[in-house]
Amino acid sequence: MRHCSLCHTFTENEVCATCLDPRRDQGKLCVVETPADQAAVERTAAYRGLYFVLMGKLSPLDGIGPNDIGLAKLFARATRGDVQEVILATNFTAEGEATAHVIGEALKAKGLRVTRLARGVPAGSDLEYVDLGTIAHAMVDRR
Numbered sequence: 001m002r003h004c005s006l007c008h009t010f011t012e013n014e015v016c017a018t019c020l021d022p023r024r025d026q027g028k029l030c031v032v033e034t035p036a037d038q039a040a041v042e043r044t045a046a047y048r049g050l051y052f053v054l055m056g057k058l059s060p061l062d063g064i065g066p067n068d069i070g071l072a073k074l075f076a077r078a079t080r081g082d083v084q085e086v087i088l089a090t091n092f093t094a095e096g097e098a099t100a101h102v103i104g105e106a107l108k109a110k111g112l113r114v115t116r117l118a119r120g121v122p123a124g125s126d127l128e129y130v131d132l133g134t135i136a137h138a139m140v141d142r143r
Contacts, residue, residue, distance in 0.1 A: 006077065008070055009035050009053040018042075018051060025049040027084040031074065031103060033057050033091055041089060049087070052077055057095040058102060071103065078107055085113045092119055 003009065004016035011017075018024065028049025032038045038051050056069040066072070078086050086107050090096035104114045120138035121130050 003055075007051045007053055008055060008073060009038060009051065023048070026082050028087060029078055029083045029085070030087040030089050031100075032089045033096065033099070037089065037091070047087075054090075054099070057090060057093075058099040059095045066102070069099070071106075074103065075106060075110075078112060079110050083112065085115060088114065088116045 001010045001012065002014075004011045004019055005014055006019040007016060009016055009018075025048050028047075029052055030038075030041060030047060030049055031052045031054065032041065033054050033056065035053055038053055041047050041051075052074050054069045054071075054074070056064060058064060058066065058069065077083070086103070088100040088104055090100045090103075100116060104116070107114050118141060119134065120141065121127065121134060127135065
């Protein structure tokens with residue numbers, strides 16, 4: 001197995017089947033931390049764009065920096081001209097948030113539209129059992 005030359009996920013070939021699919025929206029690039037995250041987004045059938053799999057997240061305390069997760073490859077892929085929107089779908093952990101922030105700021109500076117997955121109160125839950133951070137973000141990001 002090796003990495004797809006476009007999205008960085010594992011594949012048998014130089015380019016994976018998702019990146020080769022002509023029905024995919026070439027203007028959207030969803031950034032995820034792992035192949036499992038990519039698979040989770042795919043299972044929703046709500047997204048038909050392309051992906052970039054970081055194969056990790058920034059974690060300075062663990063010695064994991066931008067070069068360790070392929071940010072240079074992501075920036076090259078996102079700025080080659082065909083991407084209009086980068087969707088940051090990193091996890092909502094401290095490291096995932098930091099990773100999304102670093103990527104978002106760098107790509108916005110290059111003139112790209114950058115969005116982040118929405119977050120909020122899970123469907124079917126009672127507010128009294130939802131953590132306060134989730135409720136706060138849901139209140140701030142309400143629409």
